[in-house]
Amino acid sequence: MPIKAILTDIEGTTSAVSFVFDVLFPYAREHLPAFIRAQADKPAVAAQLEAVRQESGETDADVDRVVQILLDWIAIDRKATSLKALQGMVWAEGYRAGELKGHVYPDAVQALRQWHAEGYRLYVYSSGSVQAQKLIFGCAEVGDLTPLFSGYFDTGSGHKRETASYARIAESIGLPAAQVLFLSDVVEELDAARAAGMQTCGLARNGGELPGHKTVASFSAIDPSAD
Template identity: 40%
Template sequence: MVLPVPPHVTVILLDIEGTTTPITFVKNILFLYIEDNVKEYLQKHWEEEKCQEDVDHLRKQAGKDSYLDGFVPIPCLSENNANLDQVIQGVVDNVIWQMSTDRKTTALKQLQGHMWRSAYVTGQVKGEVYEDVVLALRKWREAGIKLYIYSSGSVEAQKLLFAYSMEGDLLELFDGHFDTTIGHKVESESYRNIAKSIGCSTDSILFLTDLTKEAKAAEEAGVHVAVVERPGNAALTDEEKSSYCLITSFSQIVLPSKQ
């Protein structure tokens, strides 16, 4: 199957997990790194301004999450005679809880992004992309298509993955990055915000994602969509398969011929 791109599309917007990058990389490498190293990271960087900002954001998010089942509070040093070890453990427990429930809060993503920077820079982690991705990205760029990333992971985390990828530094291929600070991926307004930020109409954008709820939100905003089926991605229902254009490789996307 091939997916012809409408002639008026000038932007391709890409999800990461399950679209450019295997879900197994995110869950088994990136997330596991956070779980294994978050306590040591906090202990080492606690006095640094960036770390304190991350903790402050997490604590504010915790205040909003107090109604949720299994909620994990983050104490302050001034509360109930809590000592530093108890506060750090509270942050660790909150982070692990958020990750276990697949929360995608900006506060969590920012801390993760800062931790991953250290892992990428030191070579402990290298970004992974599917085999068909780099060739397609270069081909699209050569054709004049602008390329953007829209992921629930922070912009910093996105840039790290592509800057320190197994295929080398791929950042030059992208014109920009969006995360949940522009809006949540299941809300149609987010895609209008992205189009406005880029300076184009939503009808000029093709969005590639593995999740139909994101595809639905994008379509409602007037964005063209295709759902990517990759090994390990969530199985699609028959209804979902009949409702969306499906691709298994970026090589199936066909740009219009230049006259």
């Protein structure tokens, strides 16, 4: 079946892993404590703090303890939806202040623009929150890329190594999974997408292979019309 939509990962795929680990995570780690203490009573923040208490099993944790839990989760890159949401709020302040600019590889920028112009529907699926995804692309170094995308998915759709997550996304997109091309740098994610019926292409920017999947080093080597 011909490809009609392209679903892409961010970290290691459209954007450098180093941007997340060397820029975004340290920024969140530095600014999260003050942000939470200042805004803990705001409904959107309070809801996420309660989610942290529930997920950690420390239902009586005060704000200082919740802050420490979150810092511990950042240190181990825990894929907790509540952490991702709070990080997104902190990053939003950083982007608004001009302290952060989203990194997107030039080859990804060029390909995404070309695919959009050719009529492909573009979607993002990342473990980072939808808010964080929109910030990376909306405040990219090259300008606002969000008009290129038709939708965004995060762990609210399920974890990225679970087949059911990709089935849900295909249903949400409204296309047969076989008409969706998924791009990622993680073989387990590619395996899950393929098991759901999607077509796949792996990104190995430093060379190498993602076993069982077509693997390229750059977006410029991807031709959706040929997949």
